[in-house]
Structures are given as structure tokens and as C-alpha cells.
Amino acid sequence: MVTAKVWVLKKHFEGFPKTSDFDLKKIELPNLKDGELLLESVFLSVDPYMRIVESNNPAFTVGAFVVARSGWRTHFISDGKDLQLLPSSWPESLPKSLALGTVGMPGLTAYFGLLEVCKMKLGDTVLVNAAAGAVGSVVGQLAKIGGCKVVGCAGSDYKVAYLKKIGFDEAFNYKTVVSLDEALRKASPDGYDCFFDNVGGEFTSIAINHMKKYGRIAVCGAISQYNDSVPQKGPYVQVPMIFKELRMEGFIVTRWNNRWEEGLKALLKWVVEGKVKCHEQVTEGFENMPMAFIGMLKGENLGKAIVKV
């Protein structure tokens, strides 16, 4: 018998999440049935990454590492479906936690969002906000590999320095610029072909006026709006969309589930070659998970926010 620690949501968030919205419980797991596996969390993020502790399933060996979607918990019994083994070409020296970040779902979000939604092409000017985050930092680096000019915005001078270090052509702190409008114009006086939007809200209302004719906006996230009790309002988008003939598309990375392998293979290759740099914000201890989650929503992380169990 194994005791699993599990974070549960005590009550639905009202406004911004608080640690008191979460409860840490202990549950006894039953013995394994045929075909089942016992998994132990090694790193957690919104998607947990696990190690197999016990296996009654011939397709998985004890000690293997998998990515699973099983909630915030230390142990988990699975029938083996929906578990993803790491790519076979994963080098021993590469931190396995990257499977939750640059070589995982956030990296794939950047990859498919840029290629399939923004339709990024050589010579484009690409704007990305929340650029020092798990997705944004990969967006900027992939756009550089693809021969684009990249402008990134982030919320601290430390993050801005990081963006310049990993190759962004222009980067600024949107919290300290006198005028976002002016900062966007200065960073690219000709405007932007692609805008990879992780933020939404007022940022987007201003950025939309800096798009070039036929510009493409990939709506990946709206972190400025997730915790609103009352939806915020801004200027309607139709008039600028018509006159500049803009395309705006929302997306969720699971749309490309059938191309997961292609994406991971490409990302892993660039990471191994050093063309894509990775940074992780690691919080130690399962008990600190709500704090890490709330810190991520507040933008305290540089790169992917990870919890080490």
C-alpha cells in the first residue's frame, strides 16, 4: 500500500487564486491490477512528469520516465494509456524536467503556434509578449532560427536582460516604459508581421495598431484575463482588422496531437545543438505547489515553472 499526497481544489477561485483555495490530502492507493502501473511524481507543473515505480504492464518498465496528465499528486496508478515516454534520443545529460517545458507541451505550443498559426516566414518581424515565460522564450528563439527579427516584452528588467542574452533583437519592460505604443513603434517602426499573444487585454488592443497589412496574430494565452471575476472590456477589434486585413486565431496545442513526435524531435535537436536555450524556475517540495502556481500567474518565473517533488 502506498500513500499518495494530493493537492485538491477546496473551492473555486474567486478572482486571483490564493493558497487557502487548495487543500493537501493523503490517500491510500489500492494494489495494482493487471496491466496497471504505479507512478511517482518527480517533477510537476500544470502537467505532471513521473517515474514508474511498479508495473504490471509489459509496455512499461520500472524506472522509466513518462509525462502524464494526472493532477497535482505524488503517486498515481495508471493503465498505461495516455502516458508519454520521453523521446528515445533524449541524452542522459539533459535534465528530464525539460520534458515539461521546452521539449514538452510549452515548446510544442511555441512551435505549432509560430509555424501553423502565425505562418511565420523568413524575414518577418515577430512580436511576443510574456516573452520570458515557458512558451514565449521558445517562440523568440524559434523565430530567430527561422530568420526573423524578434521583439519581446516582459515584466522585469531581469527578464529583459535574459531575452537579450538568448538572442532577441529588441526587448523591453512593459511595466516601466512610459508608453507601450511608443515602445512598440521604436522597436519596429515598420510594424509587425506576426504577433504571438500570451497576454491579451490592453496589451493586445495597443499592439493590434502596430500590425502590418495582412499581419497574423496567434492567440495562445490571455493571462491578463484568466482571473477576472467580471470580464474586462477594451476597444472593439473589427475596424483595425478590416483596414489592415489582419488574421487572428486562437489555438490549443492539442490540435496537433498527431504531430507531437515531429515537434518534440525538432525541439530536442535545437536544444541539444544549443540553438534553443532553456531556463527553469524550480520550486522544491510538493507542499509548495500552490505557491509556485500562484507565483507563475503573477509572472514571478523566468522560463518554465517546475515543482521538484
Place this chain on the structure above:
Amino acid sequence: MVTAKVWVLKKHFEGFPKTSDFDLKKIELPNLKDGELLLESVFLSVDPYMRIVESNNPAFTVGAFVVARSGWRTHFISDGKDLQLLPSSWPESLPKSLALGTVGMPGLTAYFGLLEVCKMKLGDTVLVNAAAGAVGSVVGQLAKIGGCKVVGCAGSDYKVAYLKKIGFDEAFNYKTVVSLDEALRKASPDGYDCFFDNVGGEFTSIAINHMKKYGRIAVCGAISQYNDSVPQKGPYVQVPMIFKELRMEGFIVTRWNNRWEEGLKALLKWVVEGKVKCHEQVTEGFENMPMAFIGMLKGENLGKAIVKV
């Protein structure tokens, strides 16, 4: 020497246009130079449709009808560039004013917007607002030809009756429904694949919540917002766009200038076969042009608003 009557804009609109914003002037036209033509307006809309009165250009014969972009005026001297002759297959019995409507720019807007922006396909459910207008009425009929279910909204019971007459599956008066949200749900409980948006503003904010997963929104017009002195605000679009993975694209029909002939040929064929019905709101008299324009902005027209000189 010919005297042309010309409507000029006395001052830029402040809020909704008024007839007092326009001035009717008379100007003397010079004699024709080599290669030039004298044109006389026969029907006018925002784009004027003209007849050639005098020609020093061998490519155009006196009496021919052309579509030109020369402003609100009775006569006009042209060098022959940018004049469009009617398609050679235009039947004698077909009103030539249709070249300003269903078999002209508004018809092409419907055609390319549905095919290239909405990517309409067999079996889709298509929503169109301002559906009794010059563009909307063609959108609905083309969608029916393409094997779709069509829902249209308009601003009077008379227009709604017209929409049902020309084959819309569902139509309602958005000004008299108790709840637009409820009316959209009732007209298509499963939601909409395509939304051809001529209106923008509050209508769009409500309609966006009725789109199906992967729905496509063609932003053709924003008549609810053209005359605002201060831009209106509404809920941000990012959250519904992400969760339903919607695509929204603004467009101007001139993008397909190189496919003009293809579009006109298709539209003319459907009109001649009776598969697309046309209605025109004809105002008599050049002096009534501002009134016709303002009436169109107020939605007083059924089908294309035309001024007969």
C-alpha cells in the same frame, strides 16, 4: 464645354453624417485631350457607374457602360485607366445597375469573403448579419448554393420576410428579439461554423460565444462603429477565441483584384439562372445622393442602395 455637378464633403463628419456636411457644386470640364473620354453618370453608389459620352480613346466607344471610381459627380474625364467595362456576357435584359451590386463589388465581397476567408464548405451553418444589405443578401444565397444552412439577421420585419423569401433557413429581427443570445441559440442550437460579420460591436461579442470549435469569422464590415467619435468598448475576444480555437480575419475585396473576372462570371451566371435574387433600393436624382448615403448608413435600404442620376 460640359458642366459637371459634383458633391463635395464640406466638412469631415462629426458623429453620424448629416446632409449639411455635403455641398453640391458645379464645375466646367475642359475639352478632351488625346486618349481621354468624357463619362456621364447613370447610376451612382459609393462607386459610380457611368456611360461614355465622348471618347478620344480607341479602346472605348461612345455609349459603352463602365464602372469607375470617380466620386459623386455627374460627369468625369478619364484617361481610360481603371475603367471596367461590363462583362461581355451581360444580357441586354439585365439591369446595368447590378454592376454596382450583386454583379459588382458587393457581390464579389460576398463571394471571396465566403470562399476565401470563411472557407465555407458543404454542410456548414453560416451566420450573416446586415443580411438584407447589398453584401449580406448575396452571402446568404451563395451559402445556400454551397449546401449550407443559413441564418440571417436584419433590422426590420420587412427585411426578415425578404430573407425568408430568398431562401434563408432562419431569419430574425435583431431589433425586436428579447435576447440576441437566445435568438442565435434557437436559430442554430449546435452553433455556427462560419460568421460573415458586417456589423461588429455588441452583435459580434454575443455571436462569438455561439461559434463552434474551429469556427471562422470573416470581418467584412463594422457598420455599428463607423460613425463613432469615441471608439466603443466590449469584452475582450481572446478567451473565447482560445478555447474554441476560432479564426477571425478582416478583409477588403481588392485583395482578390486579380480574380475579379472569375468572381463576376460566377455571380452573373447565378443571377441569370435565377439562383441569386437581386433587390435594389433606388433613389432618383443626383441631388438626393447625401440623403441616400445617410439612409444606407441607417439601414433603410433593402439590397443595394443606388442613386439614379
